[in-house]
Amino acid sequence: MGRRREKGFTLIELLVVIAIIGIIAGIASARFANAPRKAREAVLKTNLATFRDVIDQYYADKRHYPFALEDLVDEGYLRTLPSDPLTGSPDTWELIYNVPDDLSPDEEQGIFNVKSGSPNVALDGSYYADW
Secondary structure, three states: OOOOOOOOOOHHHHHHHHHHHHHHHHHHHHHHOOHHHHHHHHHHHHHHHHHHHHHHHHHHHHOOOOOOHHHHHHOOOOOOOOOEOOOOEOOOOEEEEOOHHHOOOOOOOOEEEEEOOOOOEOOOOOEHHHO
């Protein structure tokens, strides 16, 4: 009588399968490791674009820039003041005021631009505060 073959997997077959699963998991985890950071960067870009658009709308309507970000909420240009997604606070926005040299004689200084208050570096190598 011949030797009967047992049903099951050999140790080599199991090791090959485990190695393949490990390689796939490594590739997937490396690919998705920066996903939360990319999402925060996308939210920051959207918030900055919204701020800049709303500041321009405010200026077109009032003929002066807002004196505080809360003015945009109080006047109905924004529902709420968005948080900086990198710092997690609406109080850390860096405000850029229009400089007195650019002002007409009857214009007061106001918020001309908004930037992130985060000192960190983005995935593309630039500083968030430069966006």
